[in-house]
Amino acid sequence: MGSGGSQNNEGTEGEVDDSEEVEDVEAAFESETQSSSPSTSTHHSMTTISRQYFGGDSSADNHTFFIDIIEVIKREVFLSANKIALPFLIEGMTFCFSNIRNLIWVANCRSCWVNAQKIREDYGMFVWPCSIVLSEYVWQQRSRFSGVSVLELGAGTSLPGLVAAKVGAKVTLTDNSKHAEVLENMKRICDLNKLNCEIIGLTWGEWDESVFNLHPQIMLGADVLYDSSDFDDLFATVAFLLHSCPESVFITTYQDRSGHHLIEFLMVKWGLKCSKLLDGYSCIPPQKVCGMPGIIHLVEIVLNNQDSS
Ligand SMILES: C[S@@+](CC[C@H](N)C(=O)[O-])C[C@H]1O[C@@H](n2cnc3c(N)ncnc32)[C@H](O)[C@@H]1O
Numbered sequence: 001m002g003s004g005g006s007q008n009n010e011g012t013e014g015e016v017d018d019s020e021e022v023e024d025v026e027a028a029f030e031s032e033t034q035s036s037s038p039s040t041s042t043h044h045s046m047t048t049i050s051r052q053y054f055g056g057d058s059s060a061d062n063h064t065f066f067i068d069i070i071e072v073i074k075r076e077v078f079l080s081a082n083k084i085a086l087p088f089l090i091e092g093m094t095f096c097f098s099n100i101r102n103l104i105w106v107a108n109c110r111s112c113w114v115n116a117q118k119i120r121e122d123y124g125m126f127v128w129p130c131s132i133v134l135s136e137y138v139w140q141q142r143s144r145f146s147g148v149s150v151l152e153l154g155a156g157t158s159l160p161g162l163v164a165a166k167v168g169a170k171v172t173l174t175d176n177s178k179h180a181e182v183l184e185n186m187k188r189i190c191d192l193n194k195l196n197c198e199i200i201g202l203t204w205g206e207w208d209e210s211v212f213n214l215h216p217q218i219m220l221g222a223d224v225l226y227d228s229s230d231f232d233d234l235f236a237t238v239a240f241l242l243h244s245c246p247e248s249v250f251i252t253t254y255q256d257r258s259g260h261h262l263i264e265f266l267m268v269k270w271g272l273k274c275s276k277l278l279d280g281y282s283c284i285p286p287q288k289v290c291g292m293p294g295i296i297h298l299v300e301i302v303l304n305n306q307d308s309s
Contacts (some may be wrong), residue, residue: 047072049192050127052159054139054166058285067135067162068192070185072125123226124156124175124182129292130223130253133280134160137251137298138220140283142167151216151241153202153234154224158186161220165195172214177201205233207240215245225254228262232269239270242303249302253280256295267301276300 048071055064138145138160146168152161155173165171173190175182183201190197200210219241224234238250250272254263267273280296281289 045072052127052132052135054136054163058288065166067159067166068189069127069157069159070189070192071127071157072122072181072185124154124179125185127157127159128223130255130280130296131157131159132288132292133284133296133298134220134222134251134253135163136284136288137253137280138163139167145169145218148217149215149245150218150220151214153204153219153221153237155186155220156182156222158189158197160222161197162189162193162195164218164220165197166193169218171195171197172216173197173199174202177203177206202237203233204230204237211237211240212244214241216241217245217248219248219250221250221252223254224252225259225263226257228259231259231262231266235266235270235272238301239272239303242272242301249275249300251298251300253296253298255293256297267304271304272301273304274299275302 050069050071051060051066052069053059053063053066056062145164148169149172150161150164150169151172151174152158152164153174155161155175158173161171161173173186175186177183178201183199186197186199190199202211219238221234221238225231242248242250276299278298280298281292283298
């Protein structure tokens, strides 16, 4: 567990070391997973479905379409959370969960992210704020997406790619080929939304036949710049795919977590340049911004043709 800790209801910081509390949380999880509705669940994980609205004022009453997203909370992930933390509950509210119970469980789960690095392989099972921002941007820029081939990298629950599919793009969703559960969940989410996207395993910095066959016109990546040890591999893949299709662009959203200089350095290394940089929150309806964390950047990246010529 990291040293950051998460804020509990009393406003103190700390890890889960109170056995009584852990038992309480464990009992609550067991009871919720056995009786939960509308989610499906097993004893070891809880599945929630959240509805994301687009267009109109993006409310349940006034929208153009919605996307349903399946998120899975594992028991061990859940138990890493200490308490229902109000700040995370508020953050969760921006995600339009279909029922308050699911909201609370997912809010708890999100709070784990602060201090539970061991859940990294589960990152693809949640909708991250960067994904909300990028999907709104896709919606706003929908005329750009109609009829073009779109590839989402590190798609996880795939909200931006699904919005692109909804507005008429031909979409391929990808995630780490070793994360079978994430890839399976992507398939379930596509089926739930009746969207016909291709789904493939694509691990950054690894080259197999499927990568050579891809020629996306637009690449999307939400919150894929979070672990600096992966940045070089990610940029290698992005640069390769940008070369595979002239005029293509990589649109990514990332949270300001300190990797800024490394990102700039790697763009130069891989012959890339930033063609647009926006404050992510400027792209989304005010009611979705409420409670979102930190700063989110939205960047469009293209080949730096001056360097590559
Ligand atoms: C923080 S999550 C973001 C998920 C989703 N894009 C979102 O914003 O909700 C990072 C995603 O990158 C994927 N990922 C991590 N390392 C990867 C790698 N080396 N190759 C491909 N995907 C990777 C994870 O499986 C996960 O889905």
